[in-house]
Amino acid sequence: MTSNRNTLGRTLLAYLPVNLANVLVSFGLIVVLTRLLSAEEFGRYALAMITLQFAHMGAFTWLEAAMARFQARAERDNDEASHLHTLYALGAGLGLFLTFMFLAIVYLLPLSREMQTVLAFALGSAGLQAVFNLGMEAHRASHRIIRYSLTYSGQTLLSFTIGIALVMLTPLRESGPFLGIIIGLLVGLMVDLPRMLSRQSGGRIEAGRARRYAAYGLPLCLSLLLGYTLNSSDVYIIAALMGEASAGQYNAGYNLANRSLEILFVWVSMAMTPTAIAAFEKVGTEASRDVMRSYGASLLWIVMPAAVGIALVSNDAGFILGESVRTEAVQVMPLIAFAGLMNGIVTYYVQRAFMFSGRTQDIVWLMIPPVLLNIGLNFLLIPRFGLMGAVAATLAGYGAALILTVIAARRHYPLPLPIKAAAQIALACAVMAICVQLLPLQRYEPGLVTLIIKAGTGGAAYLATCWIINAADCRTLVRQGLETLAARRRAVEAAS
Template sequence: MFWRGVIGYLPVNVVQGVVGLLTIVAFTRLLTPAQFGDYALGISVMALVHTAVFTWNEAAMARFWAGESGRDGGADHSATVYRAWLLLLAVLPIAALIALALPMTPSLKLAVLVGLATVAPRTFVKIAQERRRAAGEVKSAALLDMGQTLGGFLIGVGLALAGLGGAAPVAGLGLAALACLPFILAAEHRQQAGGQIEPQRLRSHAAYGVPVALSLILALVLSTTDRFLLSAFLDESAVGVYHAGYSLANRSLDVVFIWLGAAGGPALIMALERGGRSALAEAAREQAQLMLLLTVPAATGLALVSAPLAKLMIGPTLSAGAGHVTPWIALSGLLAGMTTYYFHQAFTLGRRTSLLLAAMAVPAATNVALNIVLIPRFGLDGALWATPASYGLGLAASAFLGRRSVTLPIPWITLAQAVGASGLMALVVSRIPAVGGLLELLFKAAAGALVYGAVIALVDAGALRSRGRDALSTFRARSAT
């Protein structure tokens, strides 16, 4: 199931990667630094409300579907999840009234209100995606993801050209989700037809999902507090510079982690439910090896080419500062991705989500404390230093506490191979002259990929050659059907 998902979600990964970069290229040019800061804060509020109110319900759909689908086709399960979603919608107008009452600039208030309006359609589509992923319906889940990603970008660009400012990219996300609804409403209605809401089931969903949501809130605190504190201690322009560099690094890595996570999460649940702990350990080791072999060099490469990449991708008013931000966030993104998409799986697999909450509390609190101390004294650099330190602490806490739920293997040999090959890659790339522009970026990227790929192939790290043949066979089989 894992390799089928890896192949099936590859187009999603490509679309997300391209759109993620185009988002930075377009909106750092179409928006002023202050408007880009409004966008960053508006989308952060959207994410916080989504996570705080709706994510526990989405998590329950994903985790329990494999066990419930064999009973009445999962109708009771789906009915309970969707009825809960309807009840939760009542929070959104309350949040909008609070936003209206808060002292904010008109442009920031508009971005926040638009972000709140996008939550309803995006959460409905998210539930439908989680059901499809859990059921192994890769094509359907992938199409939903690509439709929202590409549609949200194109609509957002149009709205930015029309003068909507920082609210434009956020509004694009909501309108793209609305456009997906006609394609999924009938199927989701059929899925829950005849299903009954069961209070006991809802309680079990909440017992499992609420700690997940709370931990994700802490993750958002970890990833967004710096923006709010930069706005408080400095201004929206500083937020824009930080968010531009953060997005450039984080989105480049996120597309890889999200791709592997979309395939890996359901595969681990299936392995545990149907094959037990031994099957889980084998599947988890395979996933961890592939994650390390792809993301360690990606983070290293981003740090090495941060300056020419920022000049090429980001508007001139933000590029210099963003180039300084990118290497720090590349390290943070690697630590955050391994934590979220690998070590956090132990808590969901073992249904010990209260431990997940504990694992996230320490780095979130540390991040807030470090930013409060460092930003007033060191400005933007203070936020940059606080971010990787907090994520590193989060990884250590998750790895330690996760062993009390489900023990996930750590492929130390593969980690050493990935780090060693990345070190050789960095040595070679650092010797290439900084000629600037696209030429420097392409030359360094090609040289780095060639050196890293040669070393990994030479040592056959993670048995990648044989697994690559298996993946190719899967792709050919899918293409033949």
């Protein structure tokens, strides 16, 4: 357990540049685009981004999942060249074919010229993104963390910068961010692809290997599609029933709440998932279970207070958004934060059990009932309750998904349930909420000042409570971290 906690701390720090880049880009896009674009334009941007994610998940994520899952095994078996060559050839071929197919479909659909344009730019980036992501997954799985962090962060920030410049300086408007993504990906591939091609020297495209990877990855791909349908289909329904402006308002609030949590989930997941997979492949089930136990407790310790905090300061954080979406967006944020918490636990923790057991096809069947429930409730509740009806449907869908996946996951893999840590963290979150609610801030208008006061007070209350009750064994983690730093300082002093 001690080794797992030390590994988590070191790896989280190594992935910090990626997390900071994601934070900057995610919030920067919301802040800038909701100010530069009208509600209708932001609605079209949101619909195009969601469509891009659907296309990418449906076409390419099985390749990325296979890279993440089997890279360690290929290295163990001294067969990395054929492993990489097979996946890169599939990615390049599918990327070229499907990009042209996506563009043809967009041209044939009876959409407005503005919607066709933004969809064309968005879907035009899908194939490039797939090939770039293969390299990033290989670096992560091989623990080439510095290379991954620098390459991914650089591409993300470059795409963001160019995209915003195009919105401001050209008539592309909502299409600008997607052209920025294309340019950033091209630069990223120029940096990373030559090295990855050199690692494929002597490798062959193996049909049998491709079939094995498809058998593993396609069920995950379908499960991600279903999960994303649960996550984002409400935006399409809102656009159809209430208009593109309402879709933009809902998406702004949803993204500000949910994306904040997703960044934290991804950060912890990218630190621990490769470690858990390596333990499973090279040692066995019990070793991976020890890693997952630390992973689950640490995940809750970081993300649960963030969800509660978003709910507490949603009104104060409204100044981040442009006026065209602000009022409606802040109304959906508190409950979306808790929906995002459930979604993240399913996606970034529970589904790891299906990866280890090899029963990824089970996730597909498990996600169908929550998706159908969510879509049905959206059509039932949105006409009556507007955007809050979509929020209620999302909560119901994620709640059903969490229950079903936890029950099924533990049938095939001994997934640890950090119940004690969850109870301790919930208590600390309750103390945090009480302290924030008792603050005498009635004379202040909600904004940056109240946000800083509430965040500072809530964070201090949460950390103090966690320290007192040793929530998720946090005192041990801090003590080990301090001991590691002290040992390194002594080693440096001895060397000098």
